[in-house]
Amino acid sequence: MKQILIKIVIIISLSFCCYSCVKNNKKVILFADNQYLNFINDSLSENLKLSTDSNFIFTRKFKTNDYEKIECLKGKFQIKNDTIYFSRNLLTDIKSQKAIIKNNYLEIVDDEACYKIKLVKTELRNKITFDSKRFKNFVLFSYCQTRDSSKFKNSIPHDLNNEEISKIDSLLRSCMKENSQLKNRNSNNYYKQCIATKNLNNEVIVWINCLCYESGFNKRNEFQRQVIDGIKDGGVCFFQVKMNLTKRTYFDLSIHGDA
Numbered sequence: 001m002k003q004i005l006i007k008i009v010i011i012i013s014l015s016f017c018c019y020s021c022v023k024n025n026k027k028v029i030l031f032a033d034n035q036y037l038n039f040i041n042d043s044l045s046e047n048l049k050l051s052t053d054s055n056f057i058f059t060r061k062f063k064t065n066d067y068e069k070i071e072c073l074k075g076k077f078q079i080k081n082d083t084i085y086f087s088r089n090l091l092t093d094i095k096s097q098k099a100i101i102k103n104n105y106l107e108i109v110d111d112e113a114c115y116k117i118k119l120v121k122t123e124l125r126n127k128i129t130f131d132s133k134r135f136k137n138f139v140l141f142s143y144c145q146t147r148d149s150s151k152f153k154n155s156i157p158h159d160l161n162n163e164e165i166s167k168i169d170s171l172l173r174s175c176m177k178e179n180s181q182l183k184n185r186n187s188n189n190y191y192k193q194c195i196a197t198k199n200l201n202n203e204v205i206v207w208i209n210c211l212c213y214e215s216g217f218n219k220r221n222e223f224q225r226q227v228i229d230g231i232k233d234g235g236v237c238f239f240q241v242k243m244n245l246t247k248r249t250y251f252d253l254s255i256h257g258d259a
Contacts, residue, residue, distance in 0.1 A: 026052050026053040027051060031047065032106045032122075033045075036225075043061075044063075045061040054077055057072065058073045071092070075088045084099045091115060096115070101125065102126070102127045105225075111145065114144035114227070115225065118224070137192060138168075138194060140195075141194065143157035147227065151195065155197035157197060164196075167245050168194065171250050172243075174250075175250045185212075189212060190210040190211060191210070191213070191223050192208050193209040193211070193228065203245075204246050205242065206243045207240065207242050209228065210238065212238070231256060233256055238256040240252075241254070
């Protein structure tokens with residue numbers, strides 16, 4: 001009889017514990033994740049979880065052959081319109097408390113931050129502005145004041161649509177054909193990083209950063225999460241150009257020099 005009572009007590013205790021765990025287990029409404037490996041096999045793993053109780057957890061793990069660092073940030077968030085506001089900076093030492101969900105990425109776009117994390121799942125609104133399967137070698141970045149003010153003057157952010165990306169694709173082919181260094185290159189063999197704005201005349205101005213497939217950035221997916229804008233050599237493997245989509249013109253073509 002005593003053993004039966006003990007078993008009953010254990011079962012009741014376990015049931016209560018399980019109930020408590022389920023009750024306290026808040027639902028994840030957004031999960032974003034980046035896995036990055038650089039040229040010398042240093043790795044960066046980062047993920048962000050937003051829960052129904054308005055709490056977030058952002059974890060970053062950096063690892064080299066002889067060093068490992070793990071950061072875990074916790075805080076609150078709130079959503080206003082299409083913007084997520086965090087109670088603290090997500091990225092170390094720079095202002096990074098605002099983000100938007102767009103084109104299957106969470107974009108951290110704040111006064112000092114311009115960064116993207118790949119969405120794994122979300123129950124929040126994911127603003128889709130273009131067909132990423134149709135234009136699979138195009139990557140779109142929102143205008144960021146810190147990063148892009150030197151590229152554009154008196155401009156506001158603009159979201160590109162499928163029709164506008166088709167115009168970019170057509171203009172880019174013309175641009176390459178008309179340039180002696182690029183005329184023998186195939187535009188399909190480049191990734192195109194695009195930042196779009198509208199100027200004071202309401203014209204759509206786009207900066208396009210072209211990275212050839214053989215550059216290797218596709219293997220590490222770095223080209224999808226941040227603009228690759230600091231390379232000085234590489235020749236025709238890297239070039240940038242601006243376009244006025246309203247007037248269907250291109251200008252400021254810049255091709256990198258050879259190493």
